[in-house]
Amino acid sequence: MFQSASLPLDLSRTDFDALEPKLRTELLAAQREVIEKKPFSVLVVIAGVDGAGKNDAIARLHEWLDVRYVTCNAYDEETEEERGRPDLWRYWRDLPALGETSIVVSSWYNEPLRCFVQGEIGEAEFERRLARINRFEGLLASENVLVLKFWFSLTPETQKRRLKGLGRKDRARRILAEWADITHAPGAQAAFERAALATSTPAAPWIVIPSDDARARDLALGRCVEMAVRRRLEAAPSDPLALPAVVARIERRSAVEAVDLSSRLSKHRYRTELDRLQGELARLVDRKAFRDRSLVVAFEGNDAAGKGGAIRRVIRPLDPRRYRVHRIAAPTEEEHAHPWLWRFWNRLPRRGHSAIFDRSWYGRVLVERIEGFCSEAEWARAYNEINEFEAELTDAGAIVVKFWLAISRQEQLARFKEREETPYKQFKITDEDWRNRLKWDQYAEAAGDMVDRTSTSFAPWHLVAAEDKRFARVEVLRRLVEQLEAAL
Amino acid sequence: MFQSASLPLDLSRTDFDALEPKLRTELLAAQREVIEKKPFSVLVVIAGVDGAGKNDAIARLHEWLDVRYVTCNAYDEETEEERGRPDLWRYWRDLPALGETSIVVSSWYNEPLRCFVQGEIGEAEFERRLARINRFEGLLASENVLVLKFWFSLTPETQKRRLKGLGRKDRARRILAEWADITHAPGAQAAFERAALATSTPAAPWIVIPSDDARARDLALGRCVEMAVRRRLEAAPSDPLALPAVVARIERRSAVEAVDLSSRLSKHRYRTELDRLQGELARLVDRKAFRDRSLVVAFEGNDAAGKGGAIRRVIRPLDPRRYRVHRIAAPTEEEHAHPWLWRFWNRLPRRGHSAIFDRSWYGRVLVERIEGFCSEAEWARAYNEINEFEAELTDAGAIVVKFWLAISRQEQLARFKEREETPYKQFKITDEDWRNRLKWDQYAEAAGDMVDRTSTSFAPWHLVAAEDKRFARVEVLRRLVEQLEAAL
Structure with a gap:
């Protein structure tokens, strides 16, 4: 899946400077409309291989959006408080209110993916957990939460290079390092593919962001959020989200071409x-x-x-x-x-x-x-x-x-x-x-x-x-x- | 679940004779409208404990409906022809065309229920198969198939009595006897409850038919089919089916009353x-x-x-x-x-x-x-x-x-x-x-x-x-x- 995510792309600094102002204006306008009319809330799930620059992209979103209405929720190991409650409790607690946007890092997908990649659970249990996630997201979607899920991907070559770079940095940050181990493990891509197959619903689609080029990555993310919000603002509530592509690229490039x-x-x-x-x-x-x-x-x-x-x-x-x-x-x-x-x-x-x-x-x-x-x-x-x-x-x-x-x-x-x-x-x-x-x-x-x-x-x-x-x-x-x- | 299915009910021959003509007329009118306008097809799944009179109820439906537009598909062990193809092939092949009605006995639920009750598969695999059924039925529902699933239930006392009666008849009809063993096995009710929980979607709900009384059973089934078809004829395609009750009774009796x-x-x-x-x-x-x-x-x-x-x-x-x-x-x-x-x-x-x-x-x-x-x-x-x-x-x-x-x-x-x-x-x-x-x-x-x-x-x-x-x-x-x- 996601073949076109691996197609090469080069976006020059000049291209970026030309595209960014328009995107910012439109993104902010869409957000303002959501803030004022409160027709729904926006939940942006950020996932993907380590080293793809998820944090940089989030910082960029913060730069572009009205941050008073944006919260970013990153989840580490469960706290004492959280461990006593159902798995999904901490995500429920942090749900955005109508008009607000929440960015979720290391979401409800992390644990099932980790367990499956590391062999702690089998296929049937993995699918059971994905089915549970589907029901959760389905409930959110029918309760006026716009759920957007982004997977930041790297081509194998860049992935190798970045991983090396990571190794030089402080690998003591255990969780991050562990997630790197998982997303770069053999079978990780297949596991994500499986998860994406099972949980890419019209209500909450997965969108792949090719992340080899940082500028193209951020533009694609921003444009995708803007388009989804805009479409949802203009659509009837029962219309499917129907994003045009599963791989978000600034220039559309078709794998068959x-x-x-x-x-x-x-x-x-x-x-x-x-x-x-x-x-x-x-x-x-x-x-x-x-x-x-x-x-x-x-x-x-x-x-x-x-x-x-x-x-x-x-x-x-x-x-x-x-x-x-x-x-x-x-x-x-x-x-x-x-x-x-x-x-x-x-x-x-x-x-x-x-x-x-x-x-x-x-x-x-x-x-x-x-x-x-x-x-x-x-x-x-x-x-x-x-x-x-x-x-x-x-x-x-x-x-x-x-x-x-x-x-x-x-x-x-x-x-x-x-x-x-x-x-x-x-x-x-x-x-x-x-x-x-x-x-x-x-x-x-x-x-x-x-x-x-x-x-x-x-x-x-x-x-x-x-x-x-x-x-x-x-x-x-x-x-x-x-x-x-x-x-x- | 389905508490009110166990509430006693007595419908006299006279009550039945008074209710039947009206139901027949309305049921046939609804079917005729489906036949003429062809807005959807109707798929009636009949399941439930053995001895509940599923066959008698189907015979009654045949008596009430215009049989030229009704087919009844019962599935036994897979034939040589079927074994070579995916599990769902035989059900796909027999799908009704727009305007037509198909009654399915021993459907795609039998095998997962049997395997689970007899311990051949575990919980995770059972849920995986139910998730697959959900996707199948979801596809049918979005393709204009009205899916109605009936579970014929008996109170424990009647069940015991009927089972004895069955024993006296020809138990050589292996499949029937085996299904009786399954539906009457300990854990069968819990397994069905679980299946009903996972697969009662607004698109394809389960409806329980209390079957202790044969006349009440048939009236409830007929009325339920009539209501569902009528609602669907009058609703917009995106409206949920929203049947009023999960237990179909001729006289509503609330468990709390x-x-x-x-x-x-x-x-x-x-x-x-x-x-x-x-x-x-x-x-x-x-x-x-x-x-x-x-x-x-x-x-x-x-x-x-x-x-x-x-x-x-x-x-x-x-x-x-x-x-x-x-x-x-x-x-x-x-x-x-x-x-x-x-x-x-x-x-x-x-x-x-x-x-x-x-x-x-x-x-x-x-x-x-x-x-x-x-x-x-x-x-x-x-x-x-x-x-x-x-x-x-x-x-x-x-x-x-x-x-x-x-x-x-x-x-x-x-x-x-x-x-x-x-x-x-x-x-x-x-x-x-x-x-x-x-x-x-x-x-x-x-x-x-x-x-x-x-x-x-x-x-x-x-x-x-x-x-x-x-x-x-x-x-x-x-x-x-x-x-x-x-x-x-």
Whole structure:
């Protein structure tokens, strides 16, 4: 998850100086409106890896906001006073009143995350605690508390560098050091991902703040708070919060647009690799271990990115009795009369079988989002619904492999033209394709959000450069074989 | 929970014949409107103890409804086809389309309940599975499926009798017999209570059908389906379902009105018992085991039922440094600016201490519900919020004891008059008391719902007859001492 959090970004001092005054003014205006009208209170939860500069960002928020209406609550080990009461007591006590803002550091997430990462509790207990947190936050949200949860993340390289720096400072501050040990421990990212999956509700979403660059970090945080408060001020109370992105960046950069498209493959290499990988694939699905599993492959990508060609190379080595290819178009009337995931549940393969989806349930957060075929509330909750769906599948033994085939605008244009000019390809190109092309940026943004929110450890997205068809086909097979091998 | 499900009820053949035609007409009219307008589909989940007549009730529903738009899906052991797919696949496949109704027997609850009752899974895993069910049902609810879940219950006596009867029939129908073993197993009621607590959401509530009497059972089921469909047809999509009661009875009978008020105590017995029990209480809170626990006592009841007098007898033996009495009135402005439970969280006692609440957080579902100080959506979700709150308390070592002091209408009148006539008691009676008295029936209904929904195994309600003050005071102390003793 949160792929785009790792994309590089550089914000110069000059950029920052240009952006900051506007943000400050708007942030303060939003806060003033909350103070005066008192429609809700604001609870900002700050979490994330140690060394990401959480304290600096909080100091910046204090600089930007009217501090008379802001309190910052940091929680250390429980005091004698607190130990005698339920776990959540100290957080309840410190809740902001209507119109006020409270910033919470080391919140109710710390203890469950620590216990899980350090192996003190198992998966079921971890999920039970997360469910309890969900109920707590759900109660707050229905009682007019705007709950915003930020996770400050670092790329692995920066993380390493910062941790070294930390080591030089006073490591006697036990709690901080311990939290560093936890957030940098193996499995910490997976644990947070799990927590974010379970507790990113429309009522209280998690937002990732890429924190490699301090200035970009603070701007993203401030802008995100401002936008959330503004949206909530203008929305009806029952509207979902529906923040645009799960990763807050000052410049939106979509993970699918960051794919390096330069990879190429010679005809000769292509032949050899294709043969080898198709053989591998045939052997894998023939293994005894696969009889208790199933394979679900989803293909998405830009129009004309070569999904069909890639699918043909994948199915060639498979036994036709044991796979089905499903081309997903607009739902039929009957399908429309059911919950939207129903048509995909009905196409699931049984054990030992495979299903290949040419376009998939991701249409909900791509075409349906962009064309307005469903409401914002509907696609905003679809990310969670999809993650749940894929969790059900993998829990039942399915191996879920997802491909995004990426091409450039220019390459798409060339392929469209070629299709129009080649008689036997003309059926492949319609007016709709041309219309979609005009919405290229919207699709890129939606695809980026999709990858950020639904690339999980149990069902990862594979972003494949498809500018060169040969490279794409071999790459798809290679990744499929790898994921299958790891799973079996 | 569900106390009023055990109250006796007799519906004669004549009563049934009088009520049935009207219900049939209205039920069919509601179904027809759903069929024609197709605003949602209806999913009726039938569960409950074996021998309660689930099949007979389903047959009756088929008799009353337009069966062309009703399917009944019963699930046995998974077939070869089903085993290869995720657990929820078979339920997804059979979902009703818009306008249609599906009745589900042995649903997605069976397996988790069975595993938990038979000890195959622990508490954390059980809660994890319930959380998953919640997400599934939440998805259905947001996709226009009206989910109604009925639990058919029997009083212990009838249960025993029916089970014997079952034994005589063909017990070779393995599944049925096994389910009987499960629902009649020790711990089954507690397991269902737990499941109902975790999965009774406003989107998909559990409704208990008392099933001792077959005719009353069918009428209650039919009426409940009719009401839910009718409300949903008339409500905005975002309105909560807010069914009036968690126990569906043809004649509403409130658990608090069923308290036997005839108990009396002589002056002499009163003195001896009071002394003995106050001594017991003093010893209990002085025990070493209490140092790690705390005591939270809530008093509710009819006006003039004698809460103050009972509280004075409870606190007499306690060390004044270690208890606080909180009289709960309307929230202050500051309290009003916080989530409604905030003021109670702030009054929690720490370890080794006690807090006595003269009126409590239950005001939310009593006076606030009746006087309209909060919306229907707010009090409808308050039951769950209260159960969660009390679960937090007990998990943290608090012992939560709740008393409802019940008097009759006549006795209240006599006490009101006495208060008006006794100069030093006049402050105790206000115009508001007289106004509340006019709403006696509404309070009785609200109190009944409250007991049905919030009397849990970890924080049970004690319904105490308070017609005789001496009896009430001794009974309060006796139950308090008993619950403390059991807990320590």
